[in-house]
Amino acid sequence: MKIATFNINGIKARIEALPRWLAAANPDVVALQEIKSVDEAFPRALFEDLGWHVETHGQKSFNGVAILSRLPLEDVTRGLPGDPEDEQARWIEATVIGPARAVRLCGLYLPNGNPVEFDADGRPMATGKYGYKLGWMARMQARAAALLASEEPVVMAGDYNIIPQDEDAARPEVWRQDALALPESRAAFRSILNLGYTEAFRARVQGPGHYSFWDYQAGAWERNNGIRIDHLLLSPQAADLMTGCSIDKSVRGEEKPSDHVPVWIDLQA
DNA sequence: ATGTCAGGGTATCCCTGA
Numbered sequence: 001m002k003i004a005t006f007n008i009n010g011i012k013a014r015i016e017a018l019p020r021w022l023a024a025a026n027p028d029v030v031a032l033q034e035i036k037s038v039d040e041a042f043p044r045a046l047f048e049d050l051g052w053h054v055e056t057h058g059q060k061s062f063n064g065v066a067i068l069s070r071l072p073l074e075d076v077t078r079g080l081p082g083d084p085e086d087e088q089a090r091w092i093e094a095t096v097i098g099p100a101r102a103v104r105l106c107g108l109y110l111p112n113g114n115p116v117e118f119d120a121d122g123r124p125m126a127t128g129k130y131g132y133k134l135g136w137m138a139r140m141q142a143r144a145a146a147l148l149a150s151e152e153p154v155v156m157a158g159d160y161n162i163i164p165q166d167e168d169a170a171r172p173e174v175w176r177q178d179a180l181a182l183p184e185s186r187a188a189f190r191s192i193l194n195l196g197y198t199e200a201f202r203a204r205v206q207g208p209g210h211y212s213f214w215d216y217q218a219g220a221w222e223r224n225n226g227i228r229i230d231h232l233l234l235s236p237q238a239a240d241l242m243t244g245c246s247i248d249k250s251v252r253g254e255e256k257p258s259d260h261v262p263v264w265i266d267l268q269a
Numbered sequence: 270a271t272g273t274c275a276g277g278g279t280a281t282c283c284c285t286g287a
Contacts (some may be wrong), residue, residue: 009275062275259274
């Protein structure tokens with residue numbers, strides 16, 4: 001079972017590039033982020049005609065997540081539990097029925113968190129967008145813990161907006177005060193890992209120079225000024241099934257690309 | 270850190286978000 005995550009930065013803008021990549025990469029399941037569309041406006045029929053089951057959790061203008069799957073999906077849920085006031089569409093779950101095993105897949109778009117406000121001592125304050133990010137991550141940790149208790153294969157795939165370590169940025173010094181790399185952000189990410197999750201890419205590939213996002217601005221792609229912020233976290237039962245993990249870097253150089261590229265794993269499931 | 274995109278409003282540009 002090949003599972004990918006791909007922040008497409010707008011389904012309307014990627015209406016050609018996404019089907020092109022699906023045909024070339026041939027994943028079984030894809031978690032999409034930033035569809036930037038309400039459910040009714042998502043081009044569902046286009047993908048259904050290509051053989052995909054389509055489940056969306058959209059909103060107007062911003063955010064929005066979806067799952068495309070060639071395998072049957074069951075028990076789809078939308079929204080991250082823990083705050084009924086939260087109206088941002090950033091979380092979707094479904095059980096993917098693989099030929100050998102069922103896998104619980106969470107597709108997520110973790111809040112960016114910028115701009116960060118700092119106090120007089122230069123410490124980041126948990127207010128505004130950064131406060132929302134940290135609060136969202138605490139809720140995600142609770143959900144991640146509940147999912148572990150099922151002792152089933154669980155995959156949490158998406159745009160985490162977290163640069164886990166300095167080696168995951170071409171220019172780490174630029175990100176020191178940024179919500180994607182602040183110590184508090186990294187600590188919240190590690191707290192989720194420390195529940196017992198495995199970060200798929202780092203379980204298989206070591207060293208710097210591996211990125212999943214290059215800004216549209218300032219020639220970031222041409223200069224390979226990237227960051228690695230798209231991740232797949234695996235429960236122990238899922239990690240035991242992993243046979244591969246890679247980043248489809250070349251997608252960034254194709255016509256009308258997203259600023260993110262797909263990251264994928266292969267599971268014996 | 271800004272040489273860019275994307276979406277939406279009310280539009281032939283301005284704003285937000287990243």
